[in-house]
Amino acid sequence: MKLPIVDHPTAAKPFVTNEDRSHWHDDALWFVRVKRDRQASSVPEWEYLRERASAIKTHTIANLGDYLEQFERNATARGATVHWAADAEEHNAIVLKILRQHGTERIVKSKSMLTEECGLNPYLEDNGIEVVDTDLGERIVQLREETPSHIVLPAIHIKKEEVGQTFHTHLGTDAGASDPQYLTEAARNHLRNKFLSGEVGITGVNFGIAETGGFVVCTNEGNADLGVSLPKVHIACMGIEKMIPSLADLSVFTRLLARSATGQPVTTYTSHFHGPKDDNSELHIVLVDNGRTRLRGNDTFRPAMHCIRCGACMNTCPVYRRSGGHSYRATVPGPIGSVLSPSRDAKSYKSLPYACSLCGSCSDVCPVKIPLHHQLLAWRGELVGNGLLPLSKRVAMKTASFLFQRPGLYRTAGSMGRTALRVLPHFVTHNRFNTWTKARELPKPPRESFRQWYIANRGNPQRRDSANGNATAHANTRSNGDAS
Amino acid sequence: MTVALFVPCYIDQFFPQVAVATLELLESLGLDVVFPDGQTCCGQPMANTGCNSDTAPVAQRFVDLFAGYDAVICPSGSCTAMVRHHYAEYFADDDPAFTSVRDRTFELCEYIHDMHGGRIPDVCFPHRVSVHQSCHGLRELGLGSQSERMTQRPDKVAAVLKQVQGIELMPLTRVDECCGFGGTFAVNEADVSAAMGRDRIADHSGSGSEVIVSADMSCLMHLQGILRRQQNRLQVMHVSEVLVGRELETTPLAAAQRS
Numbered sequence A: 001m002k003l004p005i006v007d008h009p010t011a012a013k014p015f016v017t018n019e020d021r022s023h024w025h026d027d028a029l030w031f032v033r034v035k036r037d038r039q040a041s042s043v044p045e046w047e048y049l050r051e052r053a054s055a056i057k058t059h060t061i062a063n064l065g066d067y068l069e070q071f072e073r074n075a076t077a078r079g080a081t082v083h084w085a086a087d088a089e090e091h092n093a094i095v096l097k098i099l100r101q102h103g104t105e106r107i108v109k110s111k112s113m114l115t116e117e118c119g120l121n122p123y124l125e126d127n128g129i130e131v132v133d134t135d136l137g138e139r140i141v142q143l144r145e146e147t148p149s150h151i152v153l154p155a156i157h158i159k160k161e162e163v164g165q166t167f168h169t170h171l172g173t174d175a176g177a178s179d180p181q182y183l184t185e186a187a188r189n190h191l192r193n194k195f196l197s198g199e200v201g202i203t204g205v206n207f208g209i210a211e212t213g214g215f216v217v218c219t220n221e222g223n224a225d226l227g228v229s230l231p232k233v234h235i236a237c238m239g240i241e242k243m244i245p246s247l248a249d250l251s252v253f254t255r256l257l258a259r260s261a262t263g264q265p266v267t268t269y270t271s272h273f274h275g276p277k278d279d280n281s282e283l284h285i286v287l288v289d290n291g292r293t294r295l296r297g298n299d300t301f302r303p304a305m306h307c308i309r310c311g312a313c314m315n316t317c318p319v320y321r322r323s324g325g326h327s328y329r330a331t332v333p334g335p336i337g338s339v340l341s342p343s344r345d346a347k348s349y350k351s352l353p354y355a356c357s358l359c360g361s362c363s364d365v366c367p368v369k370i371p372l373h374h375q376l377l378a379w380r381g382e383l384v385g386n387g388l389l390p391l392s393k394r395v396a397m398k399t400a401s402f403l404f405q406r407p408g409l410y411r412t413a414g415s416m417g418r419t420a421l422r423v424l425p426h427f428v429t430h431n432r433f434n435t436w437t438k439a440r441e442l443p444k445p446p447r448e449s450f451r452q453w454y455i456a457n458r459g460n461p462q463r464r465d466s467a468n469g470n471a472t473a474h475a476n477t478r479s480n481g482d483a484s
Numbered sequence B: 001m002t003v004a005l006f007v008p009c010y011i012d013q014f015f016p017q018v019a020v021a022t023l024e025l026l027e028s029l030g031l032d033v034v035f036p037d038g039q040t041c042c043g044q045p046m047a048n049t050g051c052n053s054d055t056a057p058v059a060q061r062f063v064d065l066f067a068g069y070d071a072v073i074c075p076s077g078s079c080t081a082m083v084r085h086h087y088a089e090y091f092a093d094d095d096p097a098f099t100s101v102r103d104r105t106f107e108l109c110e111y112i113h114d115m116h117g118g119r120i121p122d123v124c125f126p127h128r129v130s131v132h133q134s135c136h137g138l139r140e141l142g143l144g145s146q147s148e149r150m151t152q153r154p155d156k157v158a159a160v161l162k163q164v165q166g167i168e169l170m171p172l173t174r175v176d177e178c179c180g181f182g183g184t185f186a187v188n189e190a191d192v193s194a195a196m197g198r199d200r201i202a203d204h205s206g207s208g209s210e211v212i213v214s215a216d217m218s219c220l221m222h223l224q225g226i227l228r229r230q231q232n233r234l235q236v237m238h239v240s241e242v243l244v245g246r247e248l249e250t251t252p253l254a255a256a257q258r259s
């Protein structure tokens, strides 16, 4: 689905400046992060597991074609039908074709960020098919006609009172009710009817296993199992990066996934699917590229394909926690989204690599060791290289570089700047044109720089005449550096 | 042992007292300290914006200026991390001047802890202190254990500070969350940056601390700016100032003047 593109700071503003909401969101996600820390620390080999997971992914991505073919062979041998989709349109068309073949009017769908990425819901609805999301969070978001704000916790941005209001409108729950127990029960009853009347079940895929041709779906509500147990047709939509070589490898990932995602030791339901349920049933697996091969071809950003979509980088990201997921205007928000989105469309998402203080927390929390903050930094270099940095910032950096190469000029500019800050009235230096001073005071400028102090108290600094590494000390001789 | 002092641009211009404290501290450790003339900036602002072609000549100047010293010591984890981990992009792997500068550039506390047996002069600082771990110091230089990783590392800043007589280190709720400075991030994403800064300050204030101490003056510059806007009496000090025995301003007026 094409989302409106807005500059991140602008899109973040209403969320982050609503202090109550921003703090509430921050606390909710920090709580998850703390649970994750507790779980991770309970596994002595945690760092080893991350290392293994990263190595398995590197290997799989390097040999992706072979593993995909092996997967297709084995899945087909088990009776599944494997489809290949080059992009979102093709994916949607394949799904619709299968639905049409069965005269389907209503599907039940468990959570899948891939179908979100492909815009499957609106596409099917436009084609007259009713889509019911069965993940509770997704259902809430769906009823509100919003998009998920987080890849694991799609409705984390919505308060329980607001859920109560939504359910009151759509499901007829009591007005003003906000008790999570009551609301969950109401949703469960509502969804139960939907499950019973679903004609086709659609799920995402967490891991496809080349060795067996089977795949795994992890949920906490069991909705994936429910959604596919009654209908005769199950369509599994899978990004090609979800591949892993063997069942033994799976154990590494299942230990990391739930702990990283929600701080649980394991997801409540880890469902394995190997072929159709029975002779009367069909299993379709749609393998989707949609830009992944292009990402794979990029040496710098290829590790982003390791992502198992646990969401830990979002939970830990101080920018995400305070600005909310919608500020990214992308299917996948947060640090990994800021790496993935510009690889699809650098121009539209050019502000995302800058929506990051480069604190590095995401890289260290990531269970598959994607160097997220270094990739965001690399993205900035790409954007500048492609002329996508605004001119004002470009000029500022060019000027800074010019000054820093000319110590004499740098000192003059520094001294003028400090004097200006000292003598100008507060309202001149602190106004709306100076972004720094919107929420902060400028430092009080000292009369002398350190270098001036040094000359007054220690004599002249050491001058280095040759640029080839041979220092020549000229203690107490006059020196102005390379006066410019 | 001749060591070179690298004073980052913003410390040179805005916080000379931090460079003075660093110099005095290193001298009191018996080191022969030189301050190479012509130094300006490590190039981090440009590099973090992605302006690599603007960074290259600045990095080259830095390496030319600092090659050949036994060590280059810098009172900033962030600038040290720039040299150690991000200069590789601008030099050949086997450029001897580059590798020597890369391997011999140290953050102040790191130098004292790793290269100088962790000893500091006898000083007293009878105050409640909360330590702000800078992200680059923590995660790029490994100055302490970070909460995301399940590996233990010595906390070099705290280890050095703990030797100060009378000091009381106060615990934080979120031990190592980012303060929101992030270089040009503070201007680019002003609202988020300020929100992060206010939250950091609330954690430090809530710990009962009188002063936030950090090895990175850039984080402190941002936090101090917010503290002053809030008219908050919590103070900030660079770790070098504590280690040479500078006193905490105690009267509100003095505190206001100081900050």
Ligand code: SF4
Residues within 6 Å of the ligand: A260, A306, A307, A308, A309, A310, A311, A312, A313, A314, A336, A365, A366, A367, A368, A369, A370, A372
């Ligand atoms: S990038 Fe890493 S932490 Fe973020 S969602 Fe993917 S696997 Fe999880």
